Amino acid sequence: MLLLNPGPVSLTERVRRSMLQPDLCHRESEFYDLQDEARTRLLATHELDPKEWTAVLMTASGTAAVESMVASLVPEAGRLLVVENGVYGERIAQICARYGLRHDRIVGSWMKAPDFDSIAARLDAGTGDARFTHLAVVHHETTTGRLNDLKSLASLCRKRGVSLLLDGVSSFGAEAIDFEDGTLAAVAATANKCLHGVPGVSFVIVRRDALAQAFSRTYYLDLGRLARLQDERNTPFTPAVHAYYALVEALREYAELGGRPARHGHYAALAEQVLMGLAALGIEAVVPPDESSVVLRAYRLPDGLSYRTLHDLLKAEGFVIYAGQGDLSKTLFRISTMGDLTAVDIDRLLKCFSRLHR
């Protein structure tokens, strides 16, 4: 079965086999070597200086990394503006509400790019005690496949001295993230999407100066504590050891294959192949290609074909596609090109589509 859902992904044989390594006690030096290698390799994906940045691991899914980032990095006197144009932007606002963080939302259409003028106006309206210290946004809004324009958002932040918190769960490792820009305080991401590891480990890559101001609001997801203990070759809880094996192997493979530019190029070629193949059958993408990620795209369901029927027919052929979220499940379906996929796999997928569509 090939997974075309947005994670977990189809594994390479190499990553799958890496989980068959010896049982490991997480209080032994072998585990701390593994933890150190994962942290070092995560920084190496973007050639980050470990004196300036650190990668903090947690045994949890991507949402936990986002929660840890938001709950730990916005100080008590801080205020966060959340940009929402999909399910995952909404989720950040829900996390803020649950922790009682001072925050506001800029809610846009799920089908559109964020409105930069409104964001600028909202940031400017917050003055004195109500000043916004942070802006949170989802880089790749997996709800629709839209890649939010990080450059423009970072520029709004830079002019106003606002720190950027990024949900990079479905973009980290494939789409470009400018760590040098100075506004980015942290990115939350996970092992089992563009990095091709397995579910169970997620992480926050955070500037050390932002971490120095971290606030302790949560117990398990306390970013400052996790970072301190990991720097000391320690861990507060029992980690998902086998998922760490897989993450390290996936990161070795990622580096050997050419790192982020190579992964982006591979996904872009597959995404284009899907787009052109479906377009030839009259199936349209929902988001224009120049506003889409290379990671996942959403397509309109052909008239008279329900998602359930399409899903079941493709599953019988060995492909798992993904539904739209909420009401979108009635109008669209999603195809991700993450994981161990080739042009031959996509060719076979398109042949299945053309048989269905006849």
Ligand SMILES: Cc1ncc(COP(=O)(O)O)c(C=O)c1O
């Ligand atoms: C952008 C984004 N953020 C957060 C999440 C949540 O990740 P998880 O399901 O691993 O908790 C996802 C999952 O697809 C995502 O795409």
